[in-house]
Amino acid sequence: GLHPFGQSALTARRLVEAGVRFVTIGSGGWDTHGGNFRALRGNLLPQLDGVLAALVADLDGRGLLDRTVVYCAGEFGRTPRVNGTAGRDHWARSMAVFLAGGGLARGYAHGSTDPQGMEPRADACSPDDVSATIFQLLGVAPGHEVATASGRPVAVFREGKILTRLLA
Secondary structure, eight states, X not given: OOSHHHHHHHHHHHHHHTTOSOOOOOOOOXXXXXXXXXXXIIIIHHHHHHHHHHHHHHHHHTTOGGGOEEEEOOSSEEOXXXXXXXXXXXXXXXXXXXXXETTBOTTOOOOEEOTTSSXXXXXXXXXXXXXXXXXXXXXXXXXXXXEOTTXXXXXXXXXXXXXXXXXX
């Protein structure tokens, strides 16, 4: 798309193609405490769907998807219930993440919530688990430590477990 998010994804693909090892892009406007459905339907979801689908297809068509992890998420979920201003507020109990490429199983959906979307129902996992899985794909072992500037060792991840069913 000819909008900042679409152009950022195109730039990200070009950077990956050129050998850059880590690229991040962002898309704002998702804090929909009011007018949630108008914002999602009118702009946010069509743009995200189009950009994400085009990025994954482009990487795949160029033979880059198998060595590139695509990760799309917010920092928390949204309330299953709509508030008084037709919005949805912050919700930490359940959320969705999109992962593709880089050694992940294609077409796999992991976990589910209860019918109301309030709580995990099956195969619950945490952001730490998703991080541990991504680190595994990047070749970083669970016990790997890095040193701070003062030389203090810090574990890359401590709490997460690798979600082996996500791996190809």
